[in-house]
Amino acid sequence: MIEARDLTKYYGRRLALDHVSFQAHKGEIVGFLGPNGAGKTTTMRILTGYMPPSDGDAWIAGHHVVDESLEVRRHVGYLPENIALYDDLTVWDYLAFMGQLRGVPSLDERIAEVLERVNLLDRSESFIGSLSRGMRQRVGLAQAILHRPEVLILDEPTIGLDPAQRVEVRELIREIGQEHTVMLSTHILSEAQELCDRVLIIHQGRILAEDTPAELELRVRGAQQVRLEVGGEAPAEALGPRLSALPGVLRVATPTPNHLEVELAPDTPHDVRPALARAVLEAGYDLREMCTVSLSLEDIFLQLIRDEQAEPADTAASDAAPTPTPDEEA
Ligand SMILES: Nc1ncnc2c1ncn2[C@@H]1O[C@H](COP(=O)(O)OP(=O)(O)OP(=O)(O)O)[C@@H](O)[C@H]1O
Numbered sequence: 001m002i003e004a005r006d007l008t009k010y011y012g013r014r015l016a017l018d019h020v021s022f023q024a025h026k027g028e029i030v031g032f033l034g035p036n037g038a039g040k041t042t043t044m045r046i047l048t049g050y051m052p053p054s055d056g057d058a059w060i061a062g063h064h065v066v067d068e069s070l071e072v073r074r075h076v077g078y079l080p081e082n083i084a085l086y087d088d089l090t091v092w093d094y095l096a097f098m099g100q101l102r103g104v105p106s107l108d109e110r111i112a113e114v115l116e117r118v119n120l121l122d123r124s125e126s127f128i129g130s131l132s133r134g135m136r137q138r139v140g141l142a143q144a145i146l147h148r149p150e151v152l153i154l155d156e157p158t159i160g161l162d163p164a165q166r167v168e169v170r171e172l173i174r175e176i177g178q179e180h181t182v183m184l185s186t187h188i189l190s191e192a193q194e195l196c197d198r199v200l201i202i203h204q205g206r207i208l209a210e211d212t213p214a215e216l217e218l219r220v221r222g223a224q225q226v227r228l229e230v231g232g233e234a235p236a237e238a239l240g241p242r243l244s245a246l247p248g249v250l251r252v253a254t255p256t257p258n259h260l261e262v263e264l265a266p267d268t269p270h271d272v273r274p275a276l277a278r279a280v281l282e283a284g285y286d287l288r289e290m291c292t293v294s295l296s297l298e299d300i301f302l303q304l305i306r307d308e309q310a311e312p313a314d315t316a317a318s319d320a321a322p323t324p325t326p327d328e329e330a
């Protein structure tokens, strides 16, 4: 189990984490989804006991990450963002080295077990320097689970992998997730949706939302655009107002005289496309092309930030008031 309470981190004067709180339980895969610089790695370094927070507390399997950092390291397996592997060791020797450091009992048996688990048993005598990126990532996973930790923290575990390897590593994580508490970070929306039981959306050091994949799916499905290419003389101008008036349409942009971008309302239960097609044809134009475009992660973040700012700040007033910085006070 992982518990984080109001984790805050400053690097010098830069606020990297701003009161981050969450929990993750056994048998659960929790995803940290956020763009570059959001604070994912910072959180994970704190949780694994590699760096203290400026403020706040966290516990791994009941052990405090600062006060009991040795215990924490025993109970946590960590796949860092840029794992340093020893290129001139064989896979087996590297794991033996890591296992000895951590005092893993019956080490040879355990290494064989773990290598089978990550599907690398046939490469155990290969030098790490000769492995592909995906294989190296699997060696990283192997070292993370070697000492049978209760909690696994995986920083962008599928980054740099080809699609086939990505599928393989995801399957492996899903398997591991059944008996561990897993927290992973990603900036790939579909990966978070596919792999995680719960997704925390983090941006600029703050958790903006906590969603199940189903809720996330709704959010994302809401954040869609239908793009139309229409034939005829300047149809966009004539069609814009007509399409805007259809149920489920939020607004319509006309980037060129023959192209329309239709933004759909977030919670439209029905498929708007047939109505769009009919409206174009009934107005006497040709429909050359229609496609649905999902907004990017960045777009969804922007939307979340807008939503957040639009919300009445009923809790913000009482929560934020006691902790202004001295500069703001003066
Ligand atoms: N060692 C450091 N010294 C100073 N600032 C840092 C340091 N590490 C991170 N930061 C800053 O803290 C913020 C959060 O960085 P962090 O590495 O946690 O983001 P991230 O979510 O892991 O991003 P990415 O997706 O790029 O890996 C960023 O603004 C970053 O510049």
Ligand SMILES: [Mg+2]
Residues within 6 Å of the ligand: 040, 041, 042, 081, 155
């Ligand atoms: Mg990172």
